[in-house]
Every structure is written in C-alpha cells, then in structure tokens.
Amino acid sequence: MPGEEGVWLFIGGDLILFTLLFAVFLHMRGEQLTVFTEGRAQLNQTWGLINTLLMLTSSWCVATAIQAARRHQVQVTVRCFGGALACGLGFWIVKCFEYSEKLSAGLTITTNDFFMLYFIYTGIHLVHVTIGMGVLTALIFYARSGDFGATKLRNLESGASFWHLVDLLWIVLFALLYLVGAP
Amino acid sequence: MRDLLLTRTTLIWVLLVGATLVSWELGHGVGFDSATSAGAAILIVTFVKVRFVVLDFMEIRGAPRWMRVIAEGWIVLCCALLIGLFLLAR
C-alpha cells in the first residue's frame, strides 16, 4: 500500500465530498441550463488549461520525487518536490489573475448559481492546493535529511498521495466548469 | 537527467496532457455536432485521466486488491453518475 491507511481514509472522505459537489453542480446545471452555459462562456479557458497543465506537471514532479526517494537520491527528491511546489505557486498566481478578472467584470459569488458554484468549488480546491503546498514544504524538509527507511518512504508516499488528490480534483473541476456544455 | 525523463511517469504525463488536449478540442466544438455528445465524451476522457492519476501516480495499480477494486469502482460509478446527470439536463 502506498502511504498509510489513514491517509487513504482521508482521501476517500474528500472524494465523497467532492463527488457530492460534482453531482450538485450537474444537477443545478440541469435546472438552469442557460445560466450555466452563459456562465461557462465567461470563463477564461486559457487560464483553466494552464492550470490543468500546471497540476499535471506538479503530479509528475511528485511521482518522480517518490521514485528518486526509493533510489535514495536525496537531491533529486528535494528538487522534484520543489518543482511541484513551484507549480502550486503558479496555480495560485493564475487563480489570482482569474479571480480578479471575474471580480472586475462584476461577477461574484452572489451573481448567479453558476458563479456561486464556480467561486465556492475553485475556492475549496484552492484551500486544498494551499494545504498541499504546506505538505510539500514539509516533505522537502523531511526528505532533505536523507536516510530513506521504510517509515520515511511511507510518509513521503502519504504526502504525495494527497497532492495527487489535489490534481485529480482539478481534472474533474476543469471538465465540469470549463469544458462541458454548449461550445 | 535522461533517466529522470525516460520513465513510465513521463509517459503517463504525456498521455494525460494528450487527453487534456483531446477534451479541450471536444469542449470547443471539434469532433461532435451535438454539445450533448461532446459533453459525455469529455466526461469519459476526464475519468480516463482520473484513472491514470489513481492507478499510476497514486500507485493503486500495485496496491492491495481491495483498494484497487474500490478505486476502479468509484471511477466507474462517479463517471456514470455525472454523465447521467449531465444528460438529464434539458
């Protein structure tokens, strides 16, 4: 098992919440098709795509870091976690641009149901990204001292799995908010 | 550097980026005439991506069988649920 059981309980639980959130989104979309289609048209697709690529790349970094840790390559491990952290930071910056674009266009959480869900869902995801970045920072310090025994590897895997969850959630959010619906 | 890049991880990343571009095109009118079919296709591609992240990045492929069963089960059920809700939209 990659990582320990407790972290999978956590991941599973988060997925239960998000599955619910995804279903709520599509249900509400079904009842207000015009609002949601128009809302989607106002989203910046480029930012969404860049964020997706950042997330995917950050996951590559984390997966590579774990491989390196298993081969006891301390420097590579630390640098890869650092790369993932940088991607997370990039994600945050893009989100800041995106949110300020929306806010200056007068679109807020109370504009309509589409934007309520857009801000809330991406907001909750951003909280996950922030927690993930904290975890990555902790993993960097943890990995620095080397000495990758079984417990250490397991803890690194646990942290890595959480980051992959963050990536996974964005993959679905990107599809639901940006891609799905009338082109 | 080379042995960092020539890995299965990189292959998975390439597949994920490719799938992202496919779903991007589908979301921008390429390939299907009806938005409904495009939407369903996007959701399927999305969960294919999710499956790669779960099996290869999260390493569930090599995890105990019960974990893999639950994971794949969730992927299928969630995908079906979301496609169902999407198609119900009038």
Place this chain on the structure above:
Amino acid sequence: MDKLSQYLARDVGIAKVLAYSGIALVISLIVAQGFLMGFIPPPSPSLSAEELAQIFIDRKIGIRIGTMIECIGFTFWGTWAISIVVCMRRMERGIPVLTYASIANAGGAWVFFLLMPITWAMIAFRPETMDPKFIQIMNDYVWFIFILSWPPFAVFMIFIATAIFRDHNVPTIYPRWVAFFNLWCAVLITPAALIEFVKTGPFAYDGLISFWFIYIVFFGWIVVMSFVTVKALNRVAAGAATTS
C-alpha cells in the same frame, strides 16, 4: 490489583461514562430537534419573517419541550470532549500544550452549544406578541451560532490529530487512522463558512452541503470518537497498570 490501579480503573470508568455521553448528545439532537421541533432541516433562510413567526407559533409546545431536552443533551458536549482530553493528556509528555488548549476550546464550545436551545426557548416563550422580524433575527442567530461556529471545532479536531501523531505510547492510545479521521472531519466542515453568503441552494444554512452534509459529518464525528475513546481509555488503564 494494587491501590493505584484500582483508583485508575475507577477514574477510567468515569471517563468512559463521559465518552458515552456524546452518544446521548446525538440522540437528544435527533429526538428534540428532529421530532419535537422539526428543525432538521432548518426552516429556509429565504422564508419571510411572517412565515417564520408562524412556524414558531405553531410549534411552540414542541420547541419548548425540545429545547428543555437539548439544554440537558448539549451539556454533554463538555463531558464528552473532556473524555478525549483525558486521553490526550496521556499522549503528551513534558508540557501538555494541546491538552490545555483543548480544555479551553471545549469550554468555549460548550457556551455555543447551550446558547442554541436557550435562544430558541426564548423565542417560543411568547411568539404571538413578538415582532416577526425579531423572531427572524433570533432564529438566524441560532443557526449562525450552530453552523458558523465551526472553526473552534475544526481546531479541536486538529489538536486531536496532532496529539495522536505525537503519541509516544507503544502501542498508541488511539490507532493512527483516528488522527486522519479527525483531519478529514476538520476539512469537511469548512463549507459551513459559506452560510453567510447565500440564502438558498446547497450552501445555505438549510442546504445539502452546509446543513445536511456537515451535520452528518460533525455528529458522526462525535459518535465515532465516543466509541474509539472508550477503547483508548481501556488502553490507558491497561498501559498504566503494567507500568505502575
């Protein structure tokens, strides 16, 4: 069994009763708030003041009895929380920082819990002569106390998780998954913050997420922790018995 172990067994016995009081809290919630008051789920925040006032007038007997029960049932928040802190004390060495912080936390949260039935009881005291707008304000107030007060509870969950991760006992008093469970619950109740922004939909205080999901997580947390704490207390008694 020597004298020390005898005292410990009795102490742990009391702590176990306190741990089970969490279950009593949840039962009182379901009976009082669910059946007697009909406030599971809450009346919609988008109701007019007059409609809401009518609800209080119609249900005033149920509300009076229900709140009387809840005043007792919700008192068990403090007793239940302290049973966990007893275990926390055993998990810490040196200066028991998290224990102290948790005692303060539980005490503060106690006030929130009791304010809710007391306020409802006050509204149901003379609802016919009260200005409906006043009833609306006070009802919103109760729901905001109930749901918007989530941060101290999330912090308590984080304290518990941290204490478990740092537990020096072998085997640990709580199994490690309980730590992750607490972290998970802490993250899951954060959508409660959204009730102030919307009056309808899943994130309003009667909504699918900000009410139903969070209630199930939060009161489910109390029930789960009741059971695992009893087991942990057994481990505390057994562990001390072998070292004394």
